[in-house]
Amino acid sequence: xxxxxxxxxxxxxxxxxxxxxxxxxxxxxxxxxxxxxxxxxxxxxxxxxxxxxxxxxxxxxxxxxxxxxxxxxxxxxxxxxxxxxxxxxxxxxxxxxxxxxxxxxxxxxxxxxxxxxxxxxxxxxxxxxxxxxxxxxxxxxxxxxxxxxxxxxxxxxxxxxxxxxxxxxxxxxxxxxxxxxxxxxxxxxxxxxxxxxxxxxxxxxxxxxxxxxxxxxxxxxxxxxxxxxxxxxxxxxxxxxxxxxxxxxxxxxxxxxxxxxxxxxxxxxxxxxxxxxxxxxxxxxxxx
Amino acid sequence: xxxxxxxxxxxxxxxxxxxxxxxxxxxxxxxxxxxxxxxxxxxxxxxxxxxxxxxxxxxxxxxxxxxxxxxxxxxxxxxxxxxxxxxxxxxxxxxxxxxxxxxxxxxxxxxxxxxxxxxxxxxxxxxxxxxxxxxxxxxxxxxxxxxxxxxxxxxxxxxxxxxxxxxxxxxxxxxxxxxxxxxxxxxxxxxxxxxxxxxxxxxxxxxxxxxxxxxxxxxxxxxxxxxxxxxxxxxxxxxxxxxxxxxxxxxxxxxxxxxxxxxxxxxxxxxxxxxxxxxxxxxxxxxxxxxxxxxxxxxxxxxxxxxxxxxxxxxxxxxxxxx
Numbered sequence: 001x002x003x004x005x006x007x008x009x010x011x012x013x014x015x016x017x018x019x020x021x022x023x024x025x026x027x028x029x030x031x032x033x034x035x036x037x038x039x040x041x042x043x044x045x046x047x048x049x050x051x052x053x054x055x056x057x058x059x060x061x062x063x064x065x066x067x068x069x070x071x072x073x074x075x076x077x078x079x080x081x082x083x084x085x086x087x088x089x090x091x092x093x094x095x096x097x098x099x100x101x102x103x104x105x106x107x108x109x110x111x112x113x114x115x116x117x118x119x120x121x122x123x124x125x126x127x128x129x130x131x132x133x134x135x136x137x138x139x140x141x142x143x144x145x146x147x148x149x150x151x152x153x154x155x156x157x158x159x160x161x162x163x164x165x166x167x168x169x170x171x172x173x174x175x176x177x178x179x180x181x182x183x184x185x186x187x188x189x190x191x192x193x194x195x196x197x198x199x200x201x202x203x204x205x206x207x208x209x210x211x212x213x214x215x216x217x218x219x220x221x222x223x224x225x226x227x228x229x230x231x232x233x234x235x236x237x238x239x240x241x242x243x244x245x246x247x248x249x250x251x252x253x254x255x256x257x258x259x260x261x262x263x264x265x266x267x268x269x270x271x272x273x274x275x276x277x278x279x280x281x282x283x284x285x286x287x288x
Numbered sequence: 289x290x291x292x293x294x295x296x297x298x299x300x301x302x303x304x305x306x307x308x309x310x311x312x313x314x315x316x317x318x319x320x321x322x323x324x325x326x327x328x329x330x331x332x333x334x335x336x337x338x339x340x341x342x343x344x345x346x347x348x349x350x351x352x353x354x355x356x357x358x359x360x361x362x363x364x365x366x367x368x369x370x371x372x373x374x375x376x377x378x379x380x381x382x383x384x385x386x387x388x389x390x391x392x393x394x395x396x397x398x399x400x401x402x403x404x405x406x407x408x409x410x411x412x413x414x415x416x417x418x419x420x421x422x423x424x425x426x427x428x429x430x431x432x433x434x435x436x437x438x439x440x441x442x443x444x445x446x447x448x449x450x451x452x453x454x455x456x457x458x459x460x461x462x463x464x465x466x467x468x469x470x471x472x473x474x475x476x477x478x479x480x481x482x483x484x485x486x487x488x489x490x491x492x493x494x495x496x497x498x499x500x501x502x503x504x505x506x507x508x509x510x511x512x513x514x515x516x517x518x519x520x521x522x523x524x525x526x527x528x529x530x531x532x533x534x535x536x537x538x539x540x541x542x543x544x545x546x547x548x549x550x551x552x553x554x555x556x557x558x559x560x561x562x563x564x565x566x567x568x569x570x571x572x573x574x575x576x577x578x579x580x581x582x583x584x585x586x587x588x589x590x591x592x593x594x595x596x597x598x599x600x601x602x603x604x605x606x607x608x609x610x611x
Contacts, residue, residue, distance in 0.1 A: 015421070127303060130592050131585075132544045134551070139581060142569045143314035219430045223551060226432045227566060239432075246436065250451060254440055261433045268428040276424065 019273035037079035092217035095155035103163025111171035170202035211275035365575035374579035385560030396487035404495025426489030452557035
């Protein structure tokens with residue numbers, strides 16, 4: 001019922017609806033990438049240098065059409081984008097989920113425990129938030145080296161603090177309410193009260209932070225990969241594809257960089273627009 | 289107040305100590321720098337000499353203690369690649385970064401805040417919605433991609449502006465500046481715009497959100513009741529009330545811009561501190577990496593300390609509470 005009313009209100013913002021559809025479509029395309037992409041971009045045997053750096057719409061000797069052109073190795077840009085999208089979304093979702101769980105647990109525990117534990121944990125979180133996330137991720141991925149899990153670790157380290165701060169704020173407000181006191185007076189263990197009663201009531205702000213942070217993770221991953229500090233060359237995410245095309249951009253071969261970039265932006269912007277609308281709907285101060 | 293000052297100072301020192309350990313251990317786990325310093329075909333003897341010269345044969349904790357000792361006297365070591373003291377190497381790059389950072393944050397504030405206020409004043413006007421749409425773009429689109437598009441459009445297609453580099457500079461008080469020559473401005477413009485777009489979106493959204501909430505407040509209702517024009521209300525009341533968070537963000541963003549400059553400087557080959565750190569990471573030039581990170585940590589710890597103390601000075605409720 002509440003979800004129904006939420007959707008009714010969401011539907012009023014047509015831009016947000018379009019954004020939601022675009023985001024879902026792109027995720028579906030990423031999920032289906034191995035089956036719908038015209039070419040397997042990882043299969044080096046199917047690449048031919050004859051077809052390298054051809055503009056969008058190029059038709060090769062065998063009659064294959066490259067809708068978005070080919071890159072320096074003769075790889076179909078469209079297929080590379082679909083696979084890159086898959087990789088980028090995969091990594092950001094995993095990193096987001098870990099950061100969410102870690103941050104929410106830490107924030108809720110701190111708010112519940114109070115005292116010295118709370119002040120030390122929150123001081124660390126605040127301190128971390130005052131440093132730019134990109135710098136932190138840069139340092140960690142430089143220290144850990146290249147690789148999928150190293151990248152996820154860097155993203156989690158850069159992002160868990162946002163979840164911890166948000167949960168702490170919401171949980172501290174819930175902590176003093178009567179229903180929590182009531183739940184605590186029952187013989188239920190304290191962790192159960194935190195998990196079953198306090199956390200669910202902190203969800204609205206966490207969902208907003210979650211959407212924004214997944215978009216941020218995608219952007220951060222792309223930036224690090226672009227700088228050559230992210231994923232190895234064998235796993236081309238969107239950022240890597242854009243970096244590979246950078247040198248050809250200056251000679252006017254824009255499609256190698258620009259199309260992966262457009263895919264990246266469509267994804268990030270649509271997720272952010274959805275997050276914006278959800279935040280406005282959750283904000284009680286705008287309801288007067 | 290004095291107690292707060294002392295406790296915050298001790299806290300800041302502790303933070304710096306912890307960061308120094310983290311940075312040192314983190315950076316020294318990257319790989320073997322000896323392989324970068326010398327080629328694989330040199331004799332064992334030269335290899336041994338190099339290891340001893342840089343102290344790389346000592347246990348890690350001894351290397352750290354020596355590092356800490358040198359840190360306290362401001363000696364950040366010598367760059368493997370440039371063969372010059374790290375501190376003066378980084379400081380020689382800072383003016384270039386500061387130049388684009390200041391220009392970007394100033395421009396972003398002066399353009400972003402008025403637009404954001406207007407958008408918050410009439411949130412449902414089509415132009416306000418357009419401004420917010422643009423701000424979502426500026427907020428979401430990764431800086432490096434905007435840089436690429438700027439290069440493609442203004443340098444490759446139109447050929448109006450150079451694609452990278454700093455161009456000629458003029459010395460003023462012993463420091464090289466780009467803002468003093470027309471050619472310098474041409475080189476400065478694209479990186480500064482690139483860096484500013486994100487800040488501008490941030491300023492717009494901040495100004496819009498605060499204005500929108502204030503427009504519903506009793507302050508504005510009462511001001512309207514006294515018959516003041518909307519323009520006067522925006523300028524005299526709303527701008528004053530939202531200027532506190534905006535000034536705070538301005539200060540914090542100036543610090544953060546130094547970090548974001550890493551990306552912009554790499555794309556535009558701008559010879560600032562950010563380009564230096566990326567080059568150093570790729571060359572495994574550890575003294576420069578450690579030195580840069582320690583300086584950035586010092587910068588942010590100082591900003592936080594000053595902000596904390598300023599808040600305490602302005603808000604008497606915070607003075608008695610100690611955390």
